[in-house]
Amino acid sequence: MENRRFLSILSEQKILLVIIALGVFLAVRSPYFLTYYNIVNIFSFISIEGVIVIGMTLLIILGEIDLSVGATMALSCIVAIMMQRWGVLAGVLSGLVCGMGVGLVNGFLVTKFRLSSIPVTLGMMVFLNGLVLALTNGQSVKGDNAAFMKIAQPVAFSISGSVIIFVLLIVIFQIVLRRTVFGRNIYAVGGNITASKFFGINVNRIRVICFVITGFFAGLAGVLLASKINVASARLGVNSALLVITAVLLGGVSLSGGEGSIYKAFQGLLLIGVLNNAMVLLQLSSFIQDMTRGAVLIIILIVDAMYVTRAKFR
Numbered sequence: 001m002e003n004r005r006f007l008s009i010l011s012e013q014k015i016l017l018v019i020i021a022l023g024v025f026l027a028v029r030s031p032y033f034l035t036y037y038n039i040v041n042i043f044s045f046i047s048i049e050g051v052i053v054i055g056m057t058l059l060i061i062l063g064e065i066d067l068s069v070g071a072t073m074a075l076s077c078i079v080a081i082m083m084q085r086w087g088v089l090a091g092v093l094s095g096l097v098c099g100m101g102v103g104l105v106n107g108f109l110v111t112k113f114r115l116s117s118i119p120v121t122l123g124m125m126v127f128l129n130g131l132v133l134a135l136t137n138g139q140s141v142k143g144d145n146a147a148f149m150k151i152a153q154p155v156a157f158s159i160s161g162s163v164i165i166f167v168l169l170i171v172i173f174q175i176v177l178r179r180t181v182f183g184r185n186i187y188a189v190g191g192n193i194t195a196s197k198f199f200g201i202n203v204n205r206i207r208v209i210c211f212v213i214t215g216f217f218a219g220l221a222g223v224l225l226a227s228k229i230n231v232a233s234a235r236l237g238v239n240s241a242l243l244v245i246t247a248v249l250l251g252g253v254s255l256s257g258g259e260g261s262i263y264k265a266f267q268g269l270l271l272i273g274v275l276n277n278a279m280v281l282l283q284l285s286s287f288i289q290d291m292t293r294g295a296v297l298i299i300i301l302i303v304d305a306m307y308v309t310r311a312k313f314r
Contacts, residue, residue, distance in 0.1 A: 015251060015267040022274055030281045038277065040158050046273040047166040048152075048224045049073075050266075052244045054173050055214030057265040059117075060248050061177075062210050063190045063257030064110065067121040069218040070240030071128035072102045076222025078135055078232040084145040091148050092223050099219015100212050102128065107211030111204040125241070132234045140233045143226065152227035162224045169217075174262040186210065191258030246297045247272050272296075 026033040052069050059066055076095040084091030102124065109120045135141075143149070152162040177183035185206050188196045196203055221240075226232060251268030253260030275296070279289045 015264070015271055019267070019271050019274055022271075022278060026274075026278050026281060033277070033281060037158060040163075042270075042273045042277050043163045043166075044160055045276065046269050047160070047162040048221050048228065049240050049243055050166045050247075050269050051169055051217045051224070052214070052221050052240065053247050053265050053269050054169055054262055055210070055217035056244050056248050057251075057253055057260060057262055058173075058177070058186055058210045059214050060245075060253050060255060061190045061257060061260045062186050062207060063193070064117040064207060064210065065121065065245070065255075066103075066106060066211065066214050066218075067118065067241050068102065068106065068124040068128060069214065069221075069244060070237030070242075071125045071132065072099050072215060072218035072237075073222040073225065073240055074132050074232070074234070074236035075099075075102070075128050075135075076219040077226045077236055078132060078141055078222075080148075080223045080226040081141050081143040081230070081232050082135075084143050084148040084226070088145065088148045088151075091143075091145065091226070092151070095223035095226065096216060096219045099215040099217070099222065101215070102218070103212040103215020104208070106215065107208035110211065111207050129234070132236075136232070136234055138234060140231055143230045149227055149230050152224045160228075162228065165220075165224070170262055170266050177262055182206075182209075187258055189257075242293070242297065243272065246293065250296070 023033070032038055052073065056066065056069065076098045079098045080091045080095035083094040106117070106121055106124055109115055110117050150161075152160055154160050155164060177186065185196070185201050188199070188201060189203050189206050193203055225236065247269035248260070248265045249255065249268070250271060251260065251264035251266065253265055253268075272293075275292070276289070279292065284292075
């Protein structure tokens with residue numbers, strides 16, 4: 001009994017254990033790894049795209065996915081920079097509304113026309129990439145509002161506003177997902193959409209809301225990015241969807257839907273942050289880093305497919 005319980009805990013916390021093992025290895029290899037500023041740097045690296053992970057977690061638990069989040073972040077970043085000349089509030093709200101609008105369109109197309117979320121959001125990604133190029137004319141866009149730049153800047157002890165916002169949202173939405181009717185409905189729809197309809201759950205409304213929430217977080221990521229770098233271009237967000245989806249799947253959220261948590265997705269994101277930091281500290285070339293990220297995603301998908309197959313034959 002004790003052995004079974006130990007193995008269960010080991011399985012539940014495997015990502016955390018991998019992070020610890022990787023941390024011990026890096027602490028031996030590099031004296032810089034365990035310094036305060038490097039730890040803050042890791043959280044700063046994952047915080048902006050990390051807010052998108054929250055929305056993507058909800059969607060994947062629901063059985064959906066959004067491939068347009070990177071392009072949405074880029075568009076919101078550019079819009080926020082363009083609108084900040086009319087004030088901080090104008091810049092923030094315009095970026096958020098832009099993201100929510102994209103999410104609403106994605107949700108409407110998926111539910112109204114009964115389309116798969118993969119081709120819909122892939123098409124949206126291509127459309128938004130073209131829109132970003134049209135808005136910027138292929139050039140970088142730079143902001144000049146000093147107050148706007150303070151949003152994502154360090155607040156205290158070198159911890160940036162983006163990190164504080166990210167951590168607060170992780171806590172809030174973990175509670176929402178686990179302790180509210182809305183959260184339970186997400187699990188129900190992702191687990192069995194037909195049974196959810198019989199139980200009176202408005203399935204399409206839940207799906208649209210989750211797409212809007214994901215769009216909101218992509219918009220928020222764009223606003224935070226605009227505040228952090230104050231420069232935007234069409235190249236922003238190219239690999240963001242890959243990073244976000246990898247983090248969510250790495251955290252044990254299955255593509256088949258119906259299971260997972262914000263906390264586990266955060267662990268997956270943290271592992272990616274530590275892994276990226278490790279590759280930089282070990283001075284690995286950029287193409288080796290890209291190959292490593294791709295290999296990690298492939299391994300995750302294989303493990304997920306094996307888990308789904310095994311679950312079907314239990």
